[in-house]
Amino acid sequence: MANYRDLLQQVKAEIDEVDVARAREILDTGAPDRPLLVDVRELDEWSEGRIPGAIHIPRGFLESRIEQAAPDRAHPILLYCAGGSRSAFAAKSLGELGYANVTSLAGGYTDWKRSGLPTEMPRSLDAAKRRRYSRHLLIPEVGEEGQLKLLDSRILLIGAGGLGSPASLYLAAAGVGRLGIVDDDRVDESNLQRQIAHSTERLGEWKADSARRTIEALNPDVEVVTYKERITSENVDRILADGWQVIVDGADNFPTRYLINDASVWHDVPVVHGSIYRFEGQVTVFTPHAGPCYRCLFPTPPPPEMAPSCAEGGVLGVLPGIVGSLQASEALKLALGAGESLAGRLLLFDALATEFNEVTLRRDPDCPVCGEHPTITEYIDYVEFCSGRPTHA
Amino acid sequence: MKTVRIPPALRSETDGKREVHAAGGTVRELLDDLVSRFPNLRTQLVDGDDIAPFVNVYVEGEDVRTLDGLETEVHDGSTVILLPAMAGGA
Numbered sequence: 269m270a271n272y273r274d275l276l277q278q279v280k281a282e283i284d285e286v287d288v289a290r291a292r293e294i295l296d297t298g299a300p301d302r303p304l305l306v307d308v309r310e311l312d313e314w315s316e317g318r319i320p321g322a323i324h325i326p327r328g329f330l331e332s333r334i335e336q337a338a339p340d341r342a343h344p345i346l347l348y349c350a351g352g353s354r355s356a357f358a359a360k361s362l363g364e365l366g367y368a369n370v371t372s373l374a375g376g377y378t379d380w381k382r383s384g385l386p387t388e389m390p391r392s393l394d395a396a397k398r399r400r401y402s403r404h405l406l407i408p409e410v411g412e413e414g415q416l417k418l419l420d421s422r423i424l425l426i427g428a429g430g431l432g433s434p435a436s437l438y439l440a441a442a443g444v445g446r447l448g449i450v451d452d453d454r455v456d457e458s459n460l461q462r463q464i465a466h467s468t469e470r471l472g473e474w475k476a477d478s479a480r481r482t483i484e485a486l487n488p489d490v491e492v493v494t495y496k497e498r499i500t501s502e503n504v505d506r507i508l509a510d511g512w513q514v515i516v517d518g519a520d521n522f523p524t525r526y527l528i529n530d531a532s533v534w535h536d537v538p539v540v541h542g543s544i545y546r547f548e549g550q551v552t553v554f555t556p557h558a559g560p561c562y563r564c565l566f567p568t569p570p571p572p573e574m575a576p577s578c579a580e581g582g583v584l585g586v587l588p589g590i591v592g593s594l595q596a597s598e599a600l601k602l603a604l605g606a607g608e609s610l611a612g613r614l615l616l617f618d619a620l621a622t623e624f625n626e627v628t629l630r631r632d633p634d635c636p637v638c639g640e641h642p643t644i645t646e647y648i649d650y651v652e653f654c655s656g657r658p659t660h661a
Numbered sequence: 662m663k664t665v666r667i668p669p670a671l672r673s674e675t676d677g678k679r680e681v682h683a684a685g686g687t688v689r690e691l692l693d694d695l696v697s698r699f700p701n702l703r704t705q706l707v708d709g710d711d712i713a714p715f716v717n718v719y720v721e722g723e724d725v726r727t728l729d730g731l732e733t734e735v736h737d738g739s740t741v742i743l744l745p746a747m748a749g750g751a
Contacts, residue, residue, distance in 0.1 A: 430749075431750045459751075519750050525746075525748055543747040544747070570716075571715070618679070625666075630724065
């Protein structure tokens with residue numbers, strides 16, 4: 269029977285190995301030939317330093333996770349561990365899984381570091397965060413790196429009402445590091461049928477403060493910035509200067525929707541749009557300059573009599589829960605850089621029929637704000653623009 | 662017959678129906694048929710000889726303004742979606 273040393277020799281004879289000098293050369297190859305660099309060590313080793321650009325799949329999970337990380341079996345893969353033994357066994361396993369171009373780094377991370385080659389200290393989650401976000405850490409699209417991204421991300425919510433309530437709670441629970449809440453309203457009894465960030469004991473409180481208390485109770489990792497003011501042409505630049513990466517638009521009126529659109533185009537911040545009425549909701553993502561904006565979709569606001577608000581026409585209490593949660597999902601994807609966003613697609617939800625429909629949105633080359641020859645280049649009087657009265661050009 | 666989806670804000674004009682059938686081979690003919698049966702829809706959908714600027718009309722998921730406008734053909738079995746902007750969020 270072979271002992272460990274015999275087995276290692278046997279495996280090393282079957283696989284391809286490179287030394288650190290050669291590994292450095294291969295890693296300097298430009299994409300798409302650059303190999304996928306996989307660190308197969310344990311978490312505590314990875315946490316103390318790694319080769320820049322590596323992804324982490326511990327040896328014990330290699331077979332089960334590699335297909336997710338490397339769907340193309342012809343793409344080159346370079347494996348390393350601490351000294352080159354575990355990565356040798358790992359290379360053999362990947363060969364058996366049909367990976368055609370796998371090499372193992374002889375001497376491993378120890379030799380790499382001893383040769384004075386660059387290393388980086390990965391930031392990592394402490395034990396408490398690891399427990400709190402464990403269900404995220406298990407998803408390949410999030411993982412530790414994604415969770416760190418979320419903890420670094422900054423998302424601004426316009427409105428802490430029907431849409432803002434569920435959106436803010438899920439973003440907070442997900443560990444978005446900084447949440448801004450713009451709302452100039454106070455909690456009213458008629459809000460509580462749907463605005464789940466608030467509660468009966470908070471009647472009369474600022475919604476922004478009430479939402480902050482709910483969020484802080486849910487997740488102390490989140491820093492909440494409140495703006496107890498209505499967003500206007502006068503304050504929008506100041507608010508956006510605080511560095512928000514994504515705007516979740518849960519406003520309840522057209523002037524604010526158009527204002528947020530124009531500001532987002534000029535500040536180059538994506539907007540996750542949601543709107544609701546009775547049993548129906550609309551959701552999309554506006555990514556400035558890359559996709560259509562709100563004005564490409566609706567260049568002209570409807571006359572006020574044709575666009576009743578929820579306060580006038582009513583809304584099913586759970587509807588904003590569904591639409592606001594979809595907005596949270598889109599915002600998280602934008603923060604993570606994962607998946608396909610709703611940019612260029614308007615999702616229509618009808619709760620009465622339980623039906624989702626989707627229509628295509630296209631950029632309007634003649635759009636007055638994001639088109640080729642914009643005619644609106646500074647904030648306008650949005651209330652007048654939406655009043656149905658003739659506006660000044 | 663083609664199916665036309667009526668948005669919630671316009672259902673008071675269509676006896677509360679969320680979908681109605683309409684006849685015609687183009688968007689113009691369909692809207693004419695709709696307006697003849699539900700006359701109050703006219704001001705909400707039509708502006709002069711065009712679709713009202715605050716309403717989008719989609720045929721098979723595409724905005725007819727990016728197709729042939731009112732002359733866009735609608736095939737049997739197609740669904741037409743009328744979509745005015747909604748602002749509600751609270």
